[in-house]
Amino acid sequence: MIQNYNIPQELLDILESVKDPEIPVLNVVDLGVIREVIVEGKEIIIKLTPTYSGCPAMDVIGDDLERAFAAHGYSVTTQLIMSPPWTTDWITERGRKALEEYGIAAPLEETADKDVLLNEKKLVKCTNCGSKNTKLVSQFGSTACKAMFQCEDCLEPFDYFKCLK
């Protein structure tokens, strides 16, 4: 979901300077968690959708947003929006590229994701050599949003960002 926040470029730049603390190449806009930005002079309200409910990154993102905007003289209030729930479809194309370059395989679409996680089909591309000869090591990875994979050609272990829909 590409959001048009209707905010001046200066504010968008500040917004994009805030990264996901666990995936520092992905900014909050590309992660797709920013639902709405309301600007009233120097007061800004940012509405966020959490990714996974227990994701500790959400609190940090809230603090980071406040800090980033405070450095430019704005005061930020964040609000959590639960509905509709976040999906991996909201990660932008730029965000998916950044993930791949960082060594995390971007989420496949829903059916393919199920084929990979349930039927052990080989569809996830190795982030190191590009081979699809990869296997699922564990459905749960280093953070709530990822699964662990290994490439059977180059043997590289890597993370796969699970599809959440």
Next chain:
Amino acid sequence: MKPIKELNPQFLESTENKKHLIDYLLGVADNYLILGQRLGELCGHGPNLEPDIALTNISLDMLGQVRSFYQYIAQLKGDKTTEDDIAFLRKEREYKNVLLVEQPNTDFGYVIVRQFFFDVYNRMFLGALQQSADETLRALAFKGIKEASYHERFSGDWLKRLGDGTEESKTRVQQAVNDLWIYTDELFHTTNADDAMIEAGVAPDMLQLKEYYYEKVGELLSTATLEIPEIEYFQKGGKEGLHSEHMGYILADMQYMQRTYPDSKW
């Protein structure tokens, strides 16, 4: 199941309705807190790296879920109560979780069976809660079910692996199934508060899904080549605040910090 209906805006103006809603929510949320705490105990103690990470991931999901429920309760109370007060400062009798989730991590077999018995229920519950008349609960249900299906897949897969594994794993996991079976019925027990919320369309009537639950659990046990216990005597009490002896230890561990240093923060 009742069709979606919107809550009458006056519904929560009645003190009795509000109290019932809060009690109902505690019955739901405390399961996540206590199971999350139990799984958290395994952090760094899993049988190997992958299940260790998976169990703590599930724990994190449960604690994330419970926060949303407690925040909603705090908002309903409208006084100075915070989510932390609800999590850390109640006494044993005030916790409304089912007995199943407080059972100890005896061995990996018990952990998996407890999780599976709960996950099957939880996914059905969150599916049904999506039709709640309460808007906040609908949102939480839509959010939670995505995670719950990952959990059920994990515990179900392990149950099959252990049941259809070696003689040792089969014997031990069968023991866990037999021991924990008596706690499954309580998942469908309703309190007065639950009944009032079912009546109002806020809570799903889980009793209607009970047969389906046992069918699903039975199906997987058969696939796992395990016996379905023929036990007809069930334990209950947790939902009324009457817990097993394990509960005190969990709370002592969990509440120690808040009791020793009141109002301490991260």
